[in-house]
Amino acid sequence: MLPNRSISHEEFLKRKRRRKLWKFGVAIFLVLLLLGLVSYASHRREIRISKIELNGGILVTQEDLEPKALEFMYGSHLWLFPRNNALWYPHGELEKYLRDTFKRIDRIDISRKNFNTLVVDIKERKPFAMWCEKNNSSVGLSTTTPVTIETEACYFIDQNSTIFAKAPHFSGDAYFKYYGLVASSTTETPIGKEYIADATLFSDISNFVTKAKELEVRPLYVLAKENDEFSLILHGGGEIYFDLKKPLSLVGQNLEALLRTTFASSTGDLKIEYIDLRYGNKLFYKLKNN
Numbered sequence: 262m263l264p265n266r267s268i269s270h271e272e273f274l275k276r277k278r279r280r281k282l283w284k285f286g287v288a289i290f291l292v293l294l295l296l297g298l299v300s301y302a303s304h305r306r307e308i309r310i311s312k313i314e315l316n317g318g319i320l321v322t323q324e325d326l327e328p329k330a331l332e333f334m335y336g337s338h339l340w341l342f343p344r345n346n347a348l349w350y351p352h353g354e355l356e357k358y359l360r361d362t363f364k365r366i367d368r369i370d371i372s373r374k375n376f377n378t379l380v381v382d383i384k385e386r387k388p389f390a391m392w393c394e395k396n397n398s399s400v401g402l403s404t405t406t407p408v409t410i411e412t413e414a415c416y417f418i419d420q421n422s423t424i425f426a427k428a429p430h431f432s433g434d435a436y437f438k439y440y441g442l443v444a445s446s447t448t449e450t451p452i453g454k455e456y457i458a459d460a461t462l463f464s465d466i467s468n469f470v471t472k473a474k475e476l477e478v479r480p481l482y483v484l485a486k487e488n489d490e491f492s493l494i495l496h497g498g499g500e501i502y503f504d505l506k507k508p509l510s511l512v513g514q515n516l517e518a519l520l521r522t523t524f525a526s527s528t529g530d531l532k533i534e535y536i537d538l539r540y541g542n543k544l545f546y547k548l549k550n551n
Contacts (some may be wrong), residue, residue: 262319268420272509287529291386296470303346307328308377309343310345310346310347310350310377310379311345312378313327314374314378314379314380314381315327316380316381316382317385318383318384320385323367329359330381332360333354333358334351338481347377350379352371355369355371361453364423364424364452366383366384368383369381369384369492370385372393386417387419388417388418388419388436389419389420390417390436390438390439390467391417391436391438392418392436392439393416393439393444394414394415394416394440395413402469415427415438416452420460420464421463422455423453423454437470438483439456440480440483440484441485441486443455443486457486462505465508465509466491467506469493469512469513471510473501476516478516478531479496480493480496481494481495482494484500487514488504489506490502490503490504491505493526495530495531499531499533499534499549500536501536501537501538502536502539503539507541515538515542515544516536516538517538518544519544523546530546533546
């Protein structure tokens with residue numbers, strides 16, 4: 262018959278702690294082993310992105326975009342897992358980076374073609390008008406002597422009023438021009454900024470300009486002022502004041518009514534100093550002195 266061996270409570274707790282430590286150590290070892298195996302597998306060339314295919318680019322080329330995209334995915338997470346692994350590459354971050362880097366991109370979609378190749382589908386912004394910054398030769402923006410494009414820096418804006426590229430010098434009125442609102446300096450590019458943050462308001466302003474053209478007013482450019490006030494500068498001098506307090510569709514109707522009742526017999530450029538449309542149905546104007 263075996264002797265009855267009793268274990269003290271202290272000895273029992275020590276053995277229990279040792280078992281827990283042993284289990285914890287085994288668990289840590291298994292976790293590290295698993296991480297090591299995943300890290301080793303994730304570095305294999307067969308599942309790492311090494312090529313970018315661009316669709317839809319015209320001015321944004323694959324030669325420009327591909328090295329930028331690959332460079333953005335260079336490096337590793339926690340020094341263990343490569344960022345360019347096809348299973349967890351930074352999809353959303355990459356889209357934002359490319360959109361911020363290439364301001365011409367309007368819409369972008371990135372998908373995986375295979376474990377080595379990403380396909381980047383883009384739609385480029387289309388020039389809708391130009392934003393021109395004031396310089397020493399254009400301070401005041403004379404209504405009688407229009408600023409020539411050779412003396413100013415102009416940029417393309419799209420239909421949402423986003424400035425996305427430097428514009429070349431054009432002769433004539435290839436694109437309608439907007440001034441004001443966007444802060445710019447010699448050390449800060451306006452590219453990526455917006456003429457008006459609200460795309461709907463910009464659309465309303467451009468529709469108002471179109472309305473003025475239909476009424477044969479011959480607008481030259483729009484100048485933004487303070488407190489959401491604007492001037493529509495006309496060919497031959499004169500300007501039309503308007504603001505955003507009232508719907509511009511209604512402002513356009515008021516302008517049409519004034520032109521039909523007061524200037525119906527006028528031919529050529531309007532002989533006005535200004536027309537003020539900022540006070541609802543109360544319309545003010547001043548004729549030029551002959």
